[in-house]
Amino acid sequence: MHSPSLRSMRGNPNASPEEHLDRIELSPRRPETPIEEQCGYSFQEIRKMSANDEYRAFLAPSMLDFSDQQSLHLNSVPEVSSPDSEQELSKHMTSNDIANQRHPSTPPDSGLTIEWIWSVWWVEMFSSVLALECISAIMIILSIYRGQPLPHWPKLISINSLIAVFTAVFKAALILPVAEGLGQLKWNWFDRSQTLGDLVLFDNASRGPWGSLLLMKSYILRPSIRGYLAGLGAFITVAALAIDAFSQATISLGSCNITADSGLAQVPRTNNYSGNPQRRDSSLDAAPITLNQKMRKAINKGLVDPPKAGELIKFDCTSRNCTFTQDGGGGYFSSLGICYSCDDITDQAVLKFFTKKSAPAVNISMWSLPWSKNTSETILQRENGGTLLTMRPTPIQTYHNNSPPIFSFDILSLTYSKCDSCGPGVPSVARKPFAAQCRIDPCVRKYNATVTDGVYTEKVEGHGQLLKRRRATLGESKNENAFALLTESVLVDGTERKCKEVEERAINSVRVGLRQDGHFQEIFDNSSEISHSENLFWKTYPQECVWVVDRNSWQGMRETMTELLSGRVMTPEADSFQWLNGSVWGQQLFAAGNASISTVNNLVAGLAESMTATIRNDPYGTSEELGKNVPADLKVATGRVLSPKTCIYVNGAI
Template sequence: MALPQSDADTSRNALLASPPLSAGIPRKPVPSPLLFKHGGKEYTSVQVSSALDDVDLDGSSSGNDERRQKQQQPLGIVPTAVVYRGIGASLRIWKWELISLLVSYLSFMSIIAVLAAFQGKLLSSWSGLISINAIIAILATIFKAALVLPVTEGISQLKWLWLFQEQRSLVDVDRYDQASRGAWGSILLIARQFSEKKKSYLASLGAFIFLLTLITDPFYQAAVQVNTCYHNSTALASVPRVNHYTATQGAVHDRAFHATADMDIAVTQGMVLPPRSGSDSIAPSVLCSTGNCTFGDNEGVSFSTLDMCHVCENLTTQILTRNITYEATTTSDASSSNSSSSSATNGPSGRKLKVRQSDTTSNSSPPTSWTEPTWILESAGGNITMLASGGPVLKVISLNDNTTSYPIGPWTRSSILEFRALAALEKKNCTGPQDCSSTPFAFQCSLRPCAKTFKASMKDGKYKETEVSREYMHRSMTYAYEIALNRTIVNGTWVNCSPSDNETETNSYQYALPEPPDIQLQPIGPHPPVQPNASVWYPRHCVYAIETAASVGLEALLRFSFDNNNITRVGPLVLPTNSWVANLWADGNISMATVNNFTSGLATTLAVQMRRTMDKNIDVSRQLGQTIQRDTCINIRWHYLSFGAIVLVLETAFLVAVIFTSHRRQWNANWKSSFLGLLVPQAGPDATQLRRQSISGHDAEDKGKLRRVAKDINVSLAKVGGRWQLHTVEKLD
């Protein structure tokens, strides 16, 4: 039926300008035709449009060309004049995405700022209510959330550009929509590109960026590492060192100086229980409350100190073997009984042979001489002899101190003690007399005062000092052992040393120049004062010395300890003259290795004792160090942040590409992820009379205006004709 003329004109103009709504798209149902009320009856937009197909503008039933032209147009497309947006307008369309991207940059820079502020800092310095990991997690979440909007809206906008002015499969709409909403959809969109002829590389890039965005959190958490660290502390750290050793017990008579009781104990301890290393021996005297300290490092050196060195040599090739005839002397034994008497026969090396008179007959007499193979080690302090067939198995003597010993340039002597030993080494597990024959072994060792430079540190309570270099000292005409260095290290700094002819404020140590060798080797005795032309003056810290009184006392103590000591085997028993000789004998396993260990231990003990004794110059008696506190620190692994930076750069490039692509196309709508442009009907001239919420012209391309119109349209989901449809009705006041 035809509507009245007055109503027909109005309704026709309105409805012709409002094409039927789309049937629908996947994910979002399309609304059913709008319901209108007119004259007490309800009409759908489709019914009214169908009724008006036969109604002309003037009320006739014949159509005109304009109406036919509109009917031939594609469903839902209304021709409008193309309006191009400027770059400013295009950017305003993407303002929220750009703001979101800016938030991502700000959060990323905030992460860098927080990490940089606490790089290497103590964990205890973090005073926040939550941990630094929690702060980074919050900022990383903001970073990731802000990245989601630009990439999802960009993919959604590419969906409309993909469909614009070209026929595409309707399922593409669903693929793009899924890609903009989740990881699985993004994976499907990327996978689809390998099978499609027409590819959307930009959309695939967006889907890839979306997947990368989801896994940024672990990289930020991995960037923060809490581990053990060390930092400087204000506690005192020092290690004992000494330039001049002057300790002495005093003089009993003219120049007969005695070593101190502490040094006497140290000598005994060094021979009986030699330390394994100098580091272990000096460690109890090291001050380091934190257990971790450094003591300077200048050219690999921490400090220099007076020390004691040693040298051992194998003299076995110098042993002479001689068959020596010994004469016996017979003396009466007062302790014997009247019925029998005995005689004592003195053999070599103090060996006594007793021959009882009752054991002899009238036709026999005690032997008066015999010949035995004898080992001889010639020495300046007296030869050492030992019977090859039995008796003592180790003999030790000290050599004279007025002989040349390890000369250094014009100086004839540089050792404070030399001792030699001759030993008879028995074969192990011998089974008969021939197998049990002994072999001779001889050696000589010297203790040589020296100046050493060390590299020292303490870590986790374990002190370690490593020798870097050494300089041997010589005995001067005043019987002091000393050496002046060209440069030395003082408090971690190398200092050059230059002598002067006269004493000055800085050069206060008188250093004797060498005298002729015969004067240097004179026995210890009163010595006239050093003449000015026979000496120079050095800064005290440039000279290392065992001064005269201490030198004489220490040398006397060492010579007394080593002179004329031996071990004698009597059957299965080993009888040493003192305990340290047994230690040197090593249960018959004496060798150059054991001898070196023995002498090294003694030298180390002497050096430690000298270093423990306070120097006259208090300023150089200890090497100061730096205490290091062990703590828990924040360590930043910056390379993990590169992943977030890459994602941020890719997202920026993607958004710029989408904005540029949208700007140069004729598609001006900013629908992005919204479908309101397809759901809200366009308006005709009489839409107000029909109380219909609709939109017309280019306003349909503005998502904001579409949302405002959509707020006044009610929809419901209903099943019509076996299909679910959106029924759209007008809101009434």
């Protein structure tokens, strides 16, 4: 028999400092003593049970009863160096095993119970749960108030201070279990032989960020050592320094507009335009074609000073900030208006040369369109000047069987371009024709709009649906009828309503005549004087689904535009634009010899916008009787009034 030898300074007082740092090693297994054989335990098993008791005493000393001195104390174990001490140790461990049987609360050697774990680690568990609850509370608060105005809380409480409080509690609750875990991992670390310097590293790491940083540095310099949990705990301790700054940087405050509970937000819209002052039940054939002054002014303004989209719309917005939009985008309301289209038809221009009989030496060039009937519709160029631009209504025959528009006109203009590479004898200025054809149609469009600081802006969504000429409904015999359209749906205040047949004589309904193939052919406005075709079958639809421009209104528009958009721009001097004779809009179209489809579109777009504004602002002209029975939602679109507030914005994904 032999006792285990321990390498220590007691065994060798003259040992060098390097030897003092040697790891503690036990000698190989020795034979058992008679007392150990009687107890049934080997020395190795007794030593293991003793270490177990020490371990449990460290974790939960309150659960062990030391009053009877049956538990193993560190100072009661003599130096293991003689058989006598081994016998005493065996007796002590035997009594300790009996004590363990008396205390069922002490965990058995085979494992740890849930009750025992809870009794030891309940503070750390509570701190971990509290940390999770704090971070959850922060995320919930930011999710609720993201993009919302500042809540009306007491003055001492703000969103920033509340987040700061939760952050402080989260940080404290997070550090406690991490620090305790690092302290416990210190003992797990020494289950194997390690350098004694690691004891200081673990102690310092459990005390704060600097010690944790040193522990992480030690792991980096010793890659062969794998202490993942300890490294994670050290990293969390260091990273906790940035929690406060990160939580405050997550929140920012800025201005925003919130829907107000009160106020007025309205913009005009209409399904019908009957702007002529003439009575609807008068004899249309005998009545003169007239146009109300507001529409006439709108046409003039559109030609002389083209407005921007929505610039002339009359709106109501009590807060100077309103919206007529849907959250998902798209149109918000439908309304009757004016659409236009212009096509480049330069390839159809024809050039001819001829000479005057009275002056054979004078050459005259002439450009014209195939349907031009006289010289007033052509461009004549002589050596002493001539015609630079002509405007004429498009002949109705060019539309063949298609539905003609309210008005269409042709533009034929000369364009000038310098020729820098031309040789001697070749004119330095090249003359070329430009031709365009534009049409004006009533149409149904979908709009969304906003009012910002009292400025109204409007946007058209999608393409407009053109109204077509329909049969007369007031006993007319001529083919000069109302423009009308029956749509499948209508957009009212952000809600799309399907157009379905309703009961005859229903409130706010209109009867329409359909051909046998189902095409809309004729409109019937509930007047007793209306005669309709017998070969049609009739259905009744909501008034909001039927769009109409009555006969006198569109004819008045046509006559006014025919008057203004007919004429020429001329010059008395060849190749000189200093003195031009013609209308203001004619000269704008000529653009000093740079006429193009772009200049034409700009002018006609302004004309259409100006006419649209008048149709929506005053759909019934001076007649109050026509509009008194129209539902309110067919007169105006109602939006949301916005109120400026300070809102909460969250930076990053929360």
